[in-house]
Amino acid sequence: MENFYNNNTSQNTSDIDFYYDYDSNINTTNTTNITNSHYYNDKAQSIVYVVKCFIICIGLPLTLVAIHGVYSLVRTNHVAPIYIINLLISDLIQLCCMIVEVTKSENLTIREIFIFLYYFGLMASVGFMACVALERYLVIAWPLWYRFKRNIKISTVTCVVTWTLPLVFLIPFYLKVHLHILTSIFAVFLLLPLPLFLFVLVGTFNALSASRVPSDEKRRIVAVLFVVLLTYVLLFLPTTIWGLVEKARINVTFYYVSFTLIQFSPLADLFLYVFIRKGAVDKILASLCCCRMESNEFSMSTETE
Numbered sequence: 001m002e003n004f005y006n007n008n009t010s011q012n013t014s015d016i017d018f019y020y021d022y023d024s025n026i027n028t029t030n031t032t033n034i035t036n037s038h039y040y041n042d043k044a045q046s047i048v049y050v051v052k053c054f055i056i057c058i059g060l061p062l063t064l065v066a067i068h069g070v071y072s073l074v075r076t077n078h079v080a081p082i083y084i085i086n087l088l089i090s091d092l093i094q095l096c097c098m099i100v101e102v103t104k105s106e107n108l109t110i111r112e113i114f115i116f117l118y119y120f121g122l123m124a125s126v127g128f129m130a131c132v133a134l135e136r137y138l139v140i141a142w143p144l145w146y147r148f149k150r151n152i153k154i155s156t157v158t159c160v161v162t163w164t165l166p167l168v169f170l171i172p173f174y175l176k177v178h179l180h181i182l183t184s185i186f187a188v189f190l191l192l193p194l195p196l197f198l199f200v201l202v203g204t205f206n207a208l209s210a211s212r213v214p215s216d217e218k219r220r221i222v223a224v225l226f227v228v229l230l231t232y233v234l235l236f237l238p239t240t241i242w243g244l245v246e247k248a249r250i251n252v253t254f255y256y257v258s259f260t261l262i263q264f265s266p267l268a269d270l271f272l273y274v275f276i277r278k279g280a281v282d283k284i285l286a287s288l289c290c291c292r293m294e295s296n297e298f299s300m301s302t303e304t305e
Contacts, residue, residue, distance in 0.1 A: 044256045051260055052098050059266045060095045063088055066273040073276070082155045083135060084272055086162070087128035091266035093121030098263065116173060120166045123189055125265060126236060127162035130193040132272065133228045136221045137200040141207040165189075187243025190236050197229050223275040231268040235261045 067088045073081040097118035105111055138146040169185050177185075204225055208218060238258035242248045249255075 044252075048256060048260055049102060052102050052263060055263055055267060056095055056098055056102070059091070059270075060099075062270055063092050063095060063266060066270055067092070070273055070276070081276065082152070082159065083128050083131040084276065086159050087125055087132065087269055087272070090121040090125040090128060091269050094118055094125070094263070095266055097121065116170055119173065119186070120170055122262070122265070123166035123169060123186075124163055125269065126190055126193055126232070127165060128159075129228050129232065129269075130196050131158060131162060133193075133197055133200045133225055136224050137204050140204050140211045140213060140218070140221055143211065143213060183243040183249065187240045190240045191244070193232065194237075197232055201225055201229055220275050224272055227268070227271045227275060231265060235265050235268060238262070 067085060070081045070085050070088065097114040100110070100114040101118075135146075138150075166189070169182075169189055172182055172185060204222065208222075211218065213221070238254070239262045242254060242258045248258075
């Protein structure tokens with residue numbers, strides 16, 4: 001969100017102007033460069049504005065439908081949909097904040113409140129992605145433990161902790177901590193789930209062959225983990241790099257691209273709802289697995305000949 005910069009600087013400047021002030025190696029005295037920068041800034045913001053409107057129009061109704069659909073799946077000791085419901089609620093918070101942003105409210109207090117809420121929802125969504133991935137891993141790798149230890153109480157406590165952790169970022173944000181420190185905290189928070197995602201993915205694939213989970217359930221679990229990891233790598237990781245790498249911070253194009261990509265996360269999370277439901281998706285996943293098996297068998301027979 002462009003206001004991330006504007007509300008953390010004492011100057012009334014655009015995003016591009018702040019980048020020039022941010023890096024002392026960039027010469028701001030060149031009138032031609034400043035004019036070109038303002039033109040680039042206006043053009044980039046227009047594109048981002050259109051993208052946000054598209055995400056809101058598509059994501060808001062679909063997220064509401066998905067929340068209703070996942071809520072209908074919640075049963076006693078059925079933990080996974082609870083995490084996904086919370087994930088979709090965090091996406092709903094982001095979408096509502098984006099609506100306020102595109103309306104361009106002139107009230108600075110309102111804008112700041114919704115900026116806080118946006119980043120709160122964004123970081124909460126990363127936490128619930130980690131919860132979904134870990135829960136799916138336990139189904140495959142530790143099925144007996146998962147069957148006897150899972151309960152609504154544990155999942156509720158986990159959800160409360162996941163909603164609370166983003167306050168670690170919001171408190172320094174509210175205290176107007178220097179932008180360098182703030183971006184580093186934000187990036188580190190987004191980076192924390194990466195080792196977990198990699199561990200869960202590798203552990204799941206290693207445990208698949210020995211697991212007694214039904215084949216259709218295995219396919220859905222792998223699909224969910226794939227969606228979670230792909231969403232994180234494509235949408236969240238660029239913003240993490242922006243926050244940690246100095247050269248990335250002063251690259252205006254990388255800034256706009258990374259913060260535009262991360263706003264697609266509510267749309268990407270909708271695929272999790274698709275893959276936890278039984279039905280037509282099972283046939284698609286089964287056909288993909290069959291095609292892969294046939295391809296492997298063909299290659300093995302060719303090598304034998």
